[in-house]
Amino acid sequence: MGSFAHAFANVVKSLDGKQTALAAASGVPQTTISRLQNGKNPPDVETLRKLCIALPDAEAATLLAAFLQDSVPAGCSHLVEIEIPKESNTRLSEQPTIYRVSHGLRRDVSDAIDHLVQMCRRDLDFANYIVETVRYLDPEWARAADIRSVEEMGSILSKQTSSQKP
Secondary structure (H helix, E strand, O other), X not given: OOXXXXXXXXXXXXXXXXXXXXXXXXXXXXXXXXXXXXXOOOOOHHHHHHHHHHOOHHHHHHHHHHHHHHHOOOOOHHHOXXXXXXXXXXXXXXXXXXXXXXXXXXXXXXXXHHHHHHHHHHOHHHHHHHHHHHHHHOHHHHHHHHHHHHHHHHHHHHHHHHHHOX
16 A cells, blocks of 8 residues: 555544545545545546545645655655654544655754744744745845746736636
């Protein structure tokens, strides 16, 4: 059984084993949920997206990390580290864990980044401070971020105008 199937089985158990409730909440057929839980099929991206939207953040994060872990090609696992939290009983913690994908970062640097991410989640002002600090330290990143923002806004506007056409 792969990481995803194991994690998914634990998530379903944490929901009192109610595959039908998850199927109704996610829009994923109960037969697909059963196959995922038994490890017969890995999820496609759209199924994973639907499940993650329907689940609490901690469970969704666990499924995403397990999916990523299973997606690492054989012989390449030494290049990334994906941590899946251990369950306390069958219920996952309320605070989602930050999952590391580190490419040669020292452990203390990776831990510091995780801590900053957690602080950003709790405090919007701190998150804005971090963004402004990175903009100051790396103007090229700031330009790329600005371009992404403009592209995202253009995409949103084009979707709005195309949906308004008769």
